[in-house]
Amino acid sequence: MSSLKRFPVGPARQTNKHLFSVQSQQENNNYSLPLVGDPELSRMKRVRVVVVGAGVIGFSTAVCVAEALPICSVTLLAEKFSPDNTSDGAAGILIPTEFPDIPLVRQRQWFKDSFDHLLAISHSQHSPEAGVMLSSGRQIFKEVPDYKKPFWSELVIGFRFMTDSELKQFPDHKFGQTFTTIKCECSSYVPWLEKRFKKAGGLVQQRKVNSFQELSDSYDIIINCSGLGSRTLAGDNQLYPVRGQVLKMEAPWLQHFTRDADGMTYIYPGIHGVTIGGTRQEGDWRLQVDEGDAKSILERCTRLEPSLSKAKVLSKWVGLRPSRRNPKVERELLQLKGRRVPVVHNYGHGGCGVTLAWGTALDAVGLVRKCLQEISVQSKL
Ligand SMILES: Cc1cc2nc3c(=O)[nH]c(=O)nc-3n(C[C@H](O)[C@H](O)[C@H](O)COP(=O)(O)OP(=O)(O)OC[C@H]3O[C@@H](n4cnc5c(N)ncnc54)[C@H](O)[C@@H]3O)c2cc1C
Numbered sequence: 001m002s003s004l005k006r007f008p009v010g011p012a013r014q015t016n017k018h019l020f021s022v023q024s025q026q027e028n029n030n031y032s033l034p035l036v037g038d039p040e041l042s043r044m045k046r047v048r049v050v051v052v053g054a055g056v057i058g059f060s061t062a063v064c065v066a067e068a069l070p071i072c073s074v075t076l077l078a079e080k081f082s083p084d085n086t087s088d089g090a091a092g093i094l095i096p097t098e099f100p101d102i103p104l105v106r107q108r109q110w111f112k113d114s115f116d117h118l119l120a121i122s123h124s125q126h127s128p129e130a131g132v133m134l135s136s137g138r139q140i141f142k143e144v145p146d147y148k149k150p151f152w153s154e155l156v157i158g159f160r161f162m163t164d165s166e167l168k169q170f171p172d173h174k175f176g177q178t179f180t181t182i183k184c185e186c187s188s189y190v191p192w193l194e195k196r197f198k199k200a201g202g203l204v205q206q207r208k209v210n211s212f213q214e215l216s217d218s219y220d221i222i223i224n225c226s227g228l229g230s231r232t233l234a235g236d237n238q239l240y241p242v243r244g245q246v247l248k249m250e251a252p253w254l255q256h257f258t259r260d261a262d263g264m265t266y267i268y269p270g271i272h273g274v275t276i277g278g279t280r281q282e283g284d285w286r287l288q289v290d291e292g293d294a295k296s297i298l299e300r301c302t303r304l305e306p307s308l309s310k311a312k313v314l315s316k317w318v319g320l321r322p323s324r325r326n327p328k329v330e331r332e333l334l335q336l337k338g339r340r341v342p343v344v345h346n347y348g349h350g351g352c353g354v355t356l357a358w359g360t361a362l363d364a365v366g367l368v369r370k371c372l373q374e375i376s377v378q379s380k381l
């Protein structure tokens with residue numbers, strides 16, 4: 001756990017989580033809604049906002065809301081904190097995958113906002129404490145892909161195709177891309193965000209939330225960043241685990257990342273060792289290390305980078321990606337104890353949570369602004 005102080009609270013009340021009815025509204029974000037300076041909104045009392053979840057999505061969202069919307073008092077509640085969340089063991093490389101049903105323009109914005117935010121940190125004095133660094137390397141393909149230039153190629157730094165001579169190092173691969181992106185190590189970054197959140201006036205409490213109803217008396221807006229927990233908390237059965245196992249290696253001579261484009265085998269040098277992986281086991285809830293997986297990861301990665309045979313294994317880790325066909329970054333109104341309570345969801349980022357955290361957090365801020373406008377309109381009625 002981080003050394004920062006938290007405020008434990010008593011056991012949460014048990015309530016029937018299926019009592020409320022749901023009105024769902026998917027909508028595009030609107031970044032231009034006024035808030036600061038809007039005379040109607042400034043007349044409002046402080047709005048009590050709660051964020052559920054302390055992973056990279058929860059803390060990114062909590063920081064964005066607390067810093068962008070001073071009218072809100074923000075509390076973050078979570079059952080588990082760093083280093084005990086999925087976010088903490090992620091390799092933390094920024095490489096997007098494409099989601100099928102979300103307009104590319106929105107996905108592009110999520111990635112651009114995340115990349116630009118972390119790039120600024122990587123160039124600042126905060127970089128070592130925040131665990132954010134530039135990372136150069138290559139993504140290699142066993143077959144030449146139909147689309148050689150992904151939508152994010154213009155957003156990373158120095159994207160180009162590999163030359164034949166560069167590809168000779170990988171005889172099983174026919175095509176490659178090389179570029180500089182960012183590696184964001186969440187075991188440092190999330191505690192750094194927590195400090196930033198508290199500096200912005202945010203409160204943090206350790207608590208399991210059994211239903212949104214528990215929150216409806218104490219908060220005006222709920223932001224749900226509970227990752228895989230949304231299966232039960234939001235009753236979302238489209239969400240499923242994709243088990244991922246990685247090994248941390250001591251190999252300080254490795255400078256560049258190598259990723260097989262099938263997403264199954266990767267080598268990511270970082271601040272705290274080299275993360276090698278991986279596995280993508282859908283629907284597999286096992287959190288314990290599988291020695292068969294560890295052997296397979298080591299074999300596959302050593303085939304790409306033979307010097308790994310000389311490296312020491314520092315640790316082995318398993319996490320469950322909160323996966324969905326598309327991440328859910330949406331606003332809805334829930335009927336909780338006879339009151340309509342706005343809920344902003346931000347979860348289901350699968351293997352891209354670090355890649356998209358800041359961008360989806362800014363998107364969520366736009367949705368919270370809409371909730372504030374509605375509250376303002378209701379208060380006039
Ligand atoms: C092996 C592996 C490697 C990865 N590598 C990368 C990578 O290189 N790049 C990348 O972009 N992504 C990567 N990912 C994916 C990334 O880790 C996830 O997308 C991201 O961590 C999801 O963050 P989150 O905040 O939604 O979830 P989490 O980190 O799981 O946080 C969820 C939070 O919600 C809380 N919570 C849940 N239910 C409740 C409840 N009922 N009450 C209170 N609190 C609750 C939890 O306690 C926790 O605090 C990787 C994942 C794995 C497994």
Ligand SMILES: O=C(O)CCC(=O)C(=O)O
Nearest residue numbers: 091244259263266278351
């Ligand atoms: O996919 C990758 O290459 C990075 C690691 C990752 O995102 C994952 O394992 O989910």
